Structures are given as C-alpha cells and as structure tokens.
Amino acid sequence: MAGETLLKVQGVETYYGNIRALSGVDVEVHKGEIVSLIGANGAGKSTLMMTICGSPQAKNGQVIFDGEDITKLPTHLIARKRIAQSPEGRRIFPRMTVLENLQMGANLDNLKYFKEDVEKVFVMFPRLKERQSQRGGTLSGGEQQMLSIGRALMSRPKLLLLDEPSLGLAPLIVKGIFEAIKKLNKEEGLTVFLVEQNAFAALKLSDRAYVMVNGKVTMSGSGKELLANPEVRAAYLEGGRH
Amino acid sequence: MAYTTENNQSGLMAKAVKEGVLAGLIAFGMFLLFVGIETYQDINNQLVWRTRWGLLAVFVAIAAIGRFLTVGFIKPHLDARKLAKAKSGVLEISDKKSFFHKHFLKIALVFLLCYPFLAMMIFGRQGSLKYVDNFGIQILIYVMLAWGLNIVVGLAGLLDLGYVAFYAVGAYSYALLSANFGFSFWLLLPMAGILAGFWGIILGFPVLRLRGDYLAIVTLAFGEIIRLVLINWTDVTRGTFGISGIAKASFFGIWSFDVGAANNFNKAWGLPSSSVYYKMFLFYVILALCLITAYVTIRLRRMPIGRAWEALREDEIACRSLGINTVTTKLTAFATGAMFGGFAGSFFAARQGFVSPESFVFLESAVILAIVVLGGMGSLTGIAIAAVVMVGGTELLREMEFLKHIFGPDFTPELYRMLLFGLAMIIVMLFKPRGFVGTREPTAFLKERKAVSGSFTKEGHG
Numbered sequence: 001m002a003g004e005t006l007l008k009v010q011g012v013e014t015y016y017g018n019i020r021a022l023s024g025v026d027v028e029v030h031k032g033e034i035v036s037l038i039g040a041n042g043a044g045k046s047t048l049m050m051t052i053c054g055s056p057q058a059k060n061g062q063v064i065f066d067g068e069d070i071t072k073l074p075t076h077l078i079a080r081k082r083i084a085q086s087p088e089g090r091r092i093f094p095r096m097t098v099l100e101n102l103q104m105g106a107n108l109d110n111l112k113y114f115k116e117d118v119e120k121v122f123v124m125f126p127r128l129k130e131r132q133s134q135r136g137g138t139l140s141g142g143e144q145q146m147l148s149i150g151r152a153l154m155s156r157p158k159l160l161l162l163d164e165p166s167l168g169l170a171p172l173i174v175k176g177i178f179e180a181i182k183k184l185n186k187e188e189g190l191t192v193f194l195v196e197q198n199a200f201a202a203l204k205l206s207d208r209a210y211v212m213v214n215g216k217v218t219m220s221g222s223g224k225e226l227l228a229n230p231e232v233r234a235a236y237l238e239g240g241r242h
Numbered sequence: 243m244a245y246t247t248e249n250n251q252s253g254l255m256a257k258a259v260k261e262g263v264l265a266g267l268i269a270f271g272m273f274l275l276f277v278g279i280e281t282y283q284d285i286n287n288q289l290v291w292r293t294r295w296g297l298l299a300v301f302v303a304i305a306a307i308g309r310f311l312t313v314g315f316i317k318p319h320l321d322a323r324k325l326a327k328a329k330s331g332v333l334e335i336s337d338k339k340s341f342f343h344k345h346f347l348k349i350a351l352v353f354l355l356c357y358p359f360l361a362m363m364i365f366g367r368q369g370s371l372k373y374v375d376n377f378g379i380q381i382l383i384y385v386m387l388a389w390g391l392n393i394v395v396g397l398a399g400l401l402d403l404g405y406v407a408f409y410a411v412g413a414y415s416y417a418l419l420s421a422n423f424g425f426s427f428w429l430l431l432p433m434a435g436i437l438a439g440f441w442g443i444i445l446g447f448p449v450l451r452l453r454g455d456y457l458a459i460v461t462l463a464f465g466e467i468i469r470l471v472l473i474n475w476t477d478v479t480r481g482t483f484g485i486s487g488i489a490k491a492s493f494f495g496i497w498s499f500d501v502g503a504a505n506n507f508n509k510a511w512g513l514p515s516s517s518v519y520y521k522m523f524l525f526y527v528i529l530a531l532c533l534i535t536a537y538v539t540i541r542l543r544r545m546p547i548g549r550a551w552e553a554l555r556e557d558e559i560a561c562r563s564l565g566i567n568t569v570t571t572k573l574t575a576f577a578t579g580a581m582f583g584g585f586a587g588s589f590f591a592a593r594q595g596f597v598s599p600e601s602f603v604f605l606e607s608a609v610i611l612a613i614v615v616l617g618g619m620g621s622l623t624g625i626a627i628a629a630v631v632m633v634g635g636t637e638l639l640r641e642m643e644f645l646k647h648i649f650g651p652d653f654t655p656e657l658y659r660m661l662l663f664g665l666a667m668i669i670v671m672l673f674k675p676r677g678f679v680g681t682r683e684p685t686a687f688l689k690e691r692k693a694v695s696g697s698f699t700k701e702g703h704g
Contacts, residue, residue, distance in 0.1 A: 035309055053563055055559075055562065073562060074562075076561075076562050076565050076566055076567045076568065077565075079562065079564060079565035084563075087559065087560065091559060092557075092560070092564075092589070093553050093557055093560065094556060095552075095555075095556055095557035096552060096553070096682075096684070097684045097686065099684070099688065100552075100684060100686045103549060103686050104550075104561075104564055104566075105555050105564060106566060107546055107549070107566065108564075108565050110546065111546075118688070132688065134686070135682075148386070151564070
C-alpha cells in the first residue's frame with residue numbers, strides 16, 4: 001500500500017497555553033489507507049486530530065494535505081479541502097433531525113449530491129433511515145456515532161478523521177461500525193485516519209499504525225507488526241482487552 | 243366498594259383542607275411584612291407605618307383557597323382524565339387535530355385582517371381607537387420585535403440582552419432623518435433597517451468569540467451604551483427631551499394623514515375627520531411588516547444560512563469542522579435580527595410621533611426576550627401567542643377597574659404589572675419549560691416533500 005502521500009504531519013508541536021501537548025510529531029497517511037493512532041489517555045491523540053483540523057493550530061511544524069500547507073488555515077477552510085471529521089464525543093446537532101444533520105454535512109456542495117449520498121449513508125447504516133425524522137439527541141450512542149460518521153461522509157471527503165468511534169459503545173456495535181469503515185475503505189477507496197483507545201480492534205483494521213506516548217510518536221509499523229510487538233501487547237493489549 | 247370511594251373522598255378532602263391551611267400559613271408568613279404593613283410619609287415628612295389587614299387577608303385567602311381547590315378538585319380531575327385517556331388508548335400526542343387546530347394560522351390571519359373593522363363595528367369610531375392602537379398595533383410591534391430577536395436568540399442561539407438598541411437605532415434614524423432632511427416614511431423605513439443592521443454588525447465583531455453568559459453581558463452593555471449616547475449627545479438627539487413632531491407616515495405618498503394637507507386621506511375618501519383611519523392604516527402597515535418578517539424567517543430557515551444558524555446554536559465546533567464559517571454566520575444573524583428591530587423602530591417613531599431614550603430602557607429588551615423564551619425559542623406561532631398574552635395582558639390590566647372593589651380604591655393594577663409578568667413567566671416555565679410551542683419544525687424531508695409538491699400540481703400551483 002505505497003500510494004501517494006495524502007496527509008503529511010511534520011515535526012508538529014502544539015501548545016495549550018504554555019503546556020506542550022505535542023512535541024514534534026511526524027505522521028504520514030497515504031491515499032487509500034486506513035491508518036490508526038493508538039495510545040493511552042492524555043498521550044495527545046485527540047490533540048493531533050484537532051491540530052490537523054486547525055483548532056488549536058500547530059505552533060511549529062507543518063501539516064501538508066494533498067501537497068498544500070494547511071497548518072495556518074482556519075478550521076472551516078480546512079474542512080472545505082475535504083477533510084471530514086467525526087469529532088470526539090460525536091458532536092451531532094441534538095435538536096435537529098437525523099436528515100437535517102446529514103444535510104449539514106452536504107453543505108459544502110450546496111446539497112448538489114444530497115439525495116444520492118443520503119441513500120448511500122442509509123444503505124450503510126439502515127438504522128439511520130428508520131430514524132431519519134427523529135431528533136439527533138434522542139438517538140442511542142451507537143446511532144449517534146453512525147450519524148456522526150454519516151454526516152462526515154456527506155461532504156464527499158478525501159480524508160476521513162475518526163476520533164474514538166468506539167467510545168462508550170457496546171462491543172457488538174463497535175464491530176458493526178468498524179466493519180462499515182473497512183467497507184468504505186475497500187469499496188470507495190476512502191482514506192481513513194483513526195484515533196482509538198480500543199487498540200486491538202484498531203490495529204486489526206488498519207494498514208499501518210502509530211503508537212503515541214506523551215506527545216511523541218514512539219513506534220510505527222503495519223497493523224500486524226504492532227499487534228505482534230511484545231511492548232505494544234504489554235502496554236495496550238493484554239490489559240486492555242477485557 | 244361504595245364505602246371505599248367515600249372513604250377516599252373524605253380522605254382527599256381532609257388532605258386538601260390541611261394543605262390549604264398550610265399554604266395559607268406560608269402566605270401569611272411571606273406577606274405579613276410586605277403586604278400587611280405599609281410605610282408612608284406623613285405631613286411632617288416622617289416615615290410612619292400602618293397596617294393593611296384586609297389586603298393581607300385577601301392574599302392569604304387566595305393562597306389557601308387556591309391550594310385547597312388544586313389538591314381537592316383540579317388535580318384529581320386531571321389525574322382522572324389522564325387515566326381515562328390511557329385506558330381508551332388515546333395517546334397524549336394524537337394525530338387527529340381539531341379543525342381549529344389545523345387551520346389556526348389561516349383563522350388567525352383572517353381575524354387580523356378583519357380586526358380593525360370588527361373593532362369599529364363593535365365599539366364605534368372613537369371607541370375602537372383603543373382596540374386598534376393600544377391592543378392591535380402595540381402587540382404587533384412586539385410580535386415583530388420578538389420575531390426579529392428570535393433570529394438571533396432562537397435560531398442562532400446567541401443570547402442578546404441589548405436588542406432594544408437596534409429598536410432605538412431604527413426609531414432615531416427615522417426621527418432624525420425625517421426632521422432634518424424631510425425624507426418620507428417609505429424611504430426611511432428600509433434605510434432605518436439597513437442602519438440598524440449595520441449596527442448589528444458593529445456589535446457582532448467584538449462579541450464573535452463570546453457565547454452564553456459572556457455574550458449576554460456584552461450585549462447588555464451595548465444596549466445601555468446606545469441609550470446613554472442618546473441621552474448625552476444633546477446637540478443631535480435633544481437628550482432626555484426627545485424628538486417630537488415626527489412626520490406621520492403617508493399612504494405611499496398618494497394621500498397624507500396630516501389634517502391640514504390638501505391631499506388628506508379622510509377628505510379624499512369623504513370620511514369624517516378622525517385619527518382612527520390613520521391608526522387603521524398603521525395597523526395594516528405593521529401587520530404587513532410582521533408578515534414579511536415571518537416569511538423571511540421561514541424562507542431563511544430552509545436556506546443554507548438558516549441551517550447554519552441552527553447548527554451554530556447546537557454546536558459551534560461541529561459547525562466549523564463541517565466547513566461553516568462561523569464568523570459570517572454570526573454576523574449575518576446579528577445583522578438580520580437587528581434589521582427587523584430597525585424596521586420596528588422606525589415604525590414606532592412614525593406611530594408615536596415622539597421618541598425619547600425613555601422608550602429604550604433595558605426593561606424593553608427583557609420583555610422582548612421574555613416573549614421569545616415564553617413562546618418557545620424558534621417557534622413563530624408560539625412567540626406571537628406569547629406577545630399577545632404578555633403585551634395584551636398588561637394592556638388589559640389598565641381595564642381591570644373591578645379589582646378596585648376587591649383590593650380597595652387606591653389599588654392601581656398597572657403597578658402590579660411586573661409582578662404579574664414575573665408570576666406568569668414562572669407559571670409558564672413550570673408547566674411548559676420549552677415555551678408555548680416547544681417543538682421545532684424540521685426543515686428537511688425526503689418523502690413528505692414529494693407528496694406536498696404532488697398535491698400542489700393537482701391544484702394547478704405548478
């Protein structure tokens with residue numbers, strides 16, 4: 001899977017006030033890959049995700065997307081480069097209906113492909129079709145996660161960023177969502193960058209993966225390699241699988 | 243069986259009496275010092291006090307009897323009704339609506355169109371003045387203001403406590419430009435709206451990064467700044483004296499409502515000279531302005547900008563990650579809301595013929611906001627109902643002469659306006675925490691819309 005480089009994060013340092021959350025992170029995502037980022041709480045995984053989206057912006061280093069430096073762009077312009085995000089905590093619009101939530105995702109093209117894309121999302125997540133006129137806030141956690149991913153897909157992204165899609169969900173639902181991600185990648189060739197606590201599931205799904213500790217990338221390799229790596233097993237898998 | 247129900251009945255009565263007495267005691271304790279004792283200054287300018295046992299007794303009796311009735315009769319009745327409904331399998335939310343419910347908007351519109359004529363038929367020419375002006379126009383001004391504020395607070399979720407500032411900008415724009423340059427109402431109405439919208443953007447810039455409580459405080463300050471400028475910039479605004487003798491609106495420049503004018507409306511139509519025709523004309527003008535506000539709001543909600551406003555209210559971070567420019571979204575919300583405030587302001591100046599900073603105090607902002615919240619944020623129908631209840635209710639208090647027979651001859655119901663206002667708010671918020679109309683109309687449909695367009699084609703609407 002040595003496709004063209006789509007996203008390149010080079011020596012990125014991000015600060016919250018005076019506290020350095022990321023200290024020189026290098027990550028690369030190629031076209032058509034699923035890349036995951038695993039690590040413990042507070043390692044800076046979500047911060048990296050947010051830095052790619054420009055809030056907060058990186059103080060040093062560069063974020064290059066599709067050959068273009070997007071480090072200092074405001075968030076909404078980064079989103080218009082077709083980087084879609086399903087943010088941590090899902091962040092759907094609770095008082096708007098499922099359909100309206102999806103509509104918001106399709107805003108970039110002014111709803112040009114809305115009907116077509118909504119059908120696709122409904123095929124992928126039939127639950128959303130059943131609940132299309134229900135308010136987002138009344139959905140279950142798993143359905144909200146589906147909606148969050150569906151909304152991100154509505155913008156026809158080149159790169160999909162997923163921040164902890166398994167957070168707070170039952171294992172069976174997590175399985176379903178991960179299968180959907182896999183399918184998207186295989187059938188549509190969608191590039192996915194995934195942040196996960198659930199290291200086992202993430203590594204199994206990914207082509208490549210990075211391990212993050214204290215704001216630094218300490219290890220990288222293919223998903224299989226990392227799964228077999230004794231250090232990774234000890235730190236993230238053995239204790240965390242049950 | 244009969245024995246047990248009887249036993250229940252007497253048990254219920256005992257409970258009701260007990261709770262009633264308790265409520266009476268609490269009311270007695272609460273009102274003893276506030277109502278039971280009155281302080282006043284005597285002829286030597288000394289502060290002395292006297293007791294008002296009668297009034298206190300009335301307050302206590304209201305509390306006690308009210309509680310007794312609630313516990314003894316109203317609550318069992320409601321429970322029984324709920325039980326009966328549950329038994330018959332009818333859900334609270336049923337699809338079947340009464341005729342009145344279904345056609346509420348059409349009925350309301352027809353009623354409003356006929357209202358001035360109805361008032362004139364029932365109360366005579368001079369008698370109807372009060373109903374057209376004090377009730378009709380007054381309420382519609384607040385409906386329009388509340389609908390304008392609804393765009394900022396209800397749709398975009400930006401809590402604005404200084405909305406009256408834009409109302410003031412609109413009113414003074416009309417007053418000053420018409421007094422100094424002699425422009426007509428129909429030219430200045432859009433101009434006042436644009437100026438107010440411009441001020442909306444000026445307010446919008448510094449508060450872009452603020453939300454919730456912080457935003458509320460800054461907008462509150464903005465409202466006060468505008469008022470203080472109006473008071474202190476005496477060269478232009480004549481300070482607290484205000485500007486009087488503001489030109490009346492004309493009938494689109496064709497007929498004038500000035501008594502001495504050659505093309506006087508009343509003369510041209512052979513009507514007896516009375517100001518009621520001018521008021522009727524104003525009624526239709528503000529009604530039209532309200533309908534424009536409603537139409538624009540409904541249309542905007544279905545457009546990308548309206549959707550962005552609502553999404554902004556829900557989650558700002560998610561908005562940005564979906565490519566929405568939150569800066570322009572907020573500014574357009576402020577500007578659009580302010581523009582309608584400006585329209586209402588210039589209408590107010592034309593109707594009143596006099597503006598002074600007195601009309602644009604914080605209380606006005608609070609009342610408008612209260613109407614928006616009571617009506618159910620975002621719901622146009624709910625807000626209109628809330629405006630009728632709140633503004634119409636306070637106007638109605640002036641009419642409550644009979645209350646003097648209960649509370650004594652120096653009872654002036656208008657003075658209790660704010661007390662009742664607060665009471666009404668508490669009651670509504672207790673029973674309907676989301677306002678009169680708490681449900682939000684969705685704007686996106688997949689199948690329903692097809693059905694609607696199909697029925698339109700059948701009727702030949704394209």
